[in-house]
Amino acid sequence: MVRSSVPPYSLQDNRNHPIPTREASYLHITLVGDYNPARSTPGGTRAYVEALHHYFHTSDISHTLIFAGREKTGEVCEVGVPVRQSNSSGHFLVSLATHLRSLGVPKDAIVHVPRPDYLLPFLATGVGRSFVCTLHGNPYRAMIERGHRFHLPVYPLAEPLLLRRTDAVVATDLHTASDYAGRYPWIRQRLRFIPNGVDTSTFRPMDKTAAKQRWNLGGTVFLYAGRLSPEKRVVEIMRSFRVLPEPTARLVIAGDGPERDRILRQAEDPRIQILGVVDRTDMSGLINASDAVVLYSTREGLPAIALEALACGVPVITTPVGGLATLVRPGKDGLLVSNIEELVEAMARIVAGARFHVSDILASVQEYDWSRVGSQLLDVYRGLAYAQ
Numbered sequence: 001m002v003r004s005s006v007p008p009y010s011l012q013d014n015r016n017h018p019i020p021t022r023e024a025s026y027l028h029i030t031l032v033g034d035y036n037p038a039r040s041t042p043g044g045t046r047a048y049v050e051a052l053h054h055y056f057h058t059s060d061i062s063h064t065l066i067f068a069g070r071e072k073t074g075e076v077c078e079v080g081v082p083v084r085q086s087n088s089s090g091h092f093l094v095s096l097a098t099h100l101r102s103l104g105v106p107k108d109a110i111v112h113v114p115r116p117d118y119l120l121p122f123l124a125t126g127v128g129r130s131f132v133c134t135l136h137g138n139p140y141r142a143m144i145e146r147g148h149r150f151h152l153p154v155y156p157l158a159e160p161l162l163l164r165r166t167d168a169v170v171a172t173d174l175h176t177a178s179d180y181a182g183r184y185p186w187i188r189q190r191l192r193f194i195p196n197g198v199d200t201s202t203f204r205p206m207d208k209t210a211a212k213q214r215w216n217l218g219g220t221v222f223l224y225a226g227r228l229s230p231e232k233r234v235v236e237i238m239r240s241f242r243v244l245p246e247p248t249a250r251l252v253i254a255g256d257g258p259e260r261d262r263i264l265r266q267a268e269d270p271r272i273q274i275l276g277v278v279d280r281t282d283m284s285g286l287i288n289a290s291d292a293v294v295l296y297s298t299r300e301g302l303p304a305i306a307l308e309a310l311a312c313g314v315p316v317i318t319t320p321v322g323g324l325a326t327l328v329r330p331g332k333d334g335l336l337v338s339n340i341e342e343l344v345e346a347m348a349r350i351v352a353g354a355r356f357h358v359s360d361i362l363a364s365v366q367e368y369d370w371s372r373v374g375s376q377l378l379d380v381y382r383g384l385a386y387a388q
Helices: 044-058 089-102 116-125 139-145 155-164 174-183 185-190 208-214 234-243 260-265 280-288 304-311 340-351 358-363 370-387
Strands: 028-032 062-068 078-081 110-113 130-135 168-171 191-193 221-225 250-254 272-276 292-294 316-318 334-336
Touching: 028 044, 044 062, 044 304, 044 370, 062 089, 078 089, 089 116, 110 116, 110 370, 116 130, 116 155, 130 174, 130 370, 139 155, 168 174, 168 185, 168 370, 174 185, 174 191, 185 191, 208 280, 221 234, 221 280, 234 250, 234 260, 234 272, 234 340, 250 280, 280 304, 292 304, 292 340, 304 316, 304 358, 316 340
Parallel strands: 028 062, 028 110, 062 078, 110 130, 130 168, 168 191, 221 250, 221 292, 250 272, 292 316, 316 334
Antiparallel strands: none
16 A cells, blocks of 8 residues: 555644646545434534535546445435444444445545444445545544444454554544654544535535524524533533522433433433434524534544634633644633533523624634535545555
8 A cells, every 4th residue: 555645644734735626537435434413413523424425416426335234324425334223333234244245335445434343344344445434533532432232342452453444544533643643653644634625605604593493493592412421421411510500401312322311311401302313404503593512522533513603603611622723712702611610600601691793703613614625625536546
């Protein structure tokens, strides 16, 4: 495998100018996502893969999306593999390895996977020519926090071996890029920092009064949207919200995950509304109905919901973890908090009418538009294709 065609990683901003789509028209990209597009399931990795899939569509880039499930999606470039257990990466990987040769992936395809272990079926079957892996934070830490048992015993040993088989590794935030560059010094020549992106044509400011009426919301509205898992600390967000004395304030929680039952049991405050999974087509309206999006995670990469909120002109209250530490500028497009007391204070400031200029918020997110982020990924693919 030729590595030198991919510009090396740097802690400085190494993103390139957009390249013309026609220069990459000969490429074929195979995207891997272990979700079913016919079903509504939350997750930042899914949002990333779907956004990249949409970018390829609009840019006329030849590609195939491999997903979990046999349901027909109506798209000829989407191919499903059967799974016995939904939301199980282990079951998906076994099924993918079993069916991969029959999926028609071109021999010279560039395969783009969402984390290192998703390379296993391709390496085992010899399908695909070049491999790109995106790192949305530290996968092993996520597995521990989410109680995954299938991978835990072997993943720390397998990760460096799998990353050595990649041709390019993309980190969506500088913290992850620095972490992996320090852990595996040999990865620097194939490591790129390319941030997560947002579709600013879909996520954009709307009339807030109309948006609140559409969702039957009033007063000051705080929104958490994402996976309901321990590292997101949604229960702590609920506890902080209950401290607020404002009777018209609302905390809206959208998503699903292993902490769902626990969150439902502790949502006794009538001001807290649990929506469950909200379809992606409705998320822009829900964000616009909010006065602030709240994240209190112990770890993040560069979460899509934060970018989507800013693209809608809505401030973000968050812990300074992963890419959020540099994305959110306190007082300009949100507030950074490090503990419960600061979270309560930040929410109280929003209730009290703290003002954030929409123009400032929008300015902070323009560089993350998929028209720019997608072109940076195309540059990586093009370099690999030329090296073949």
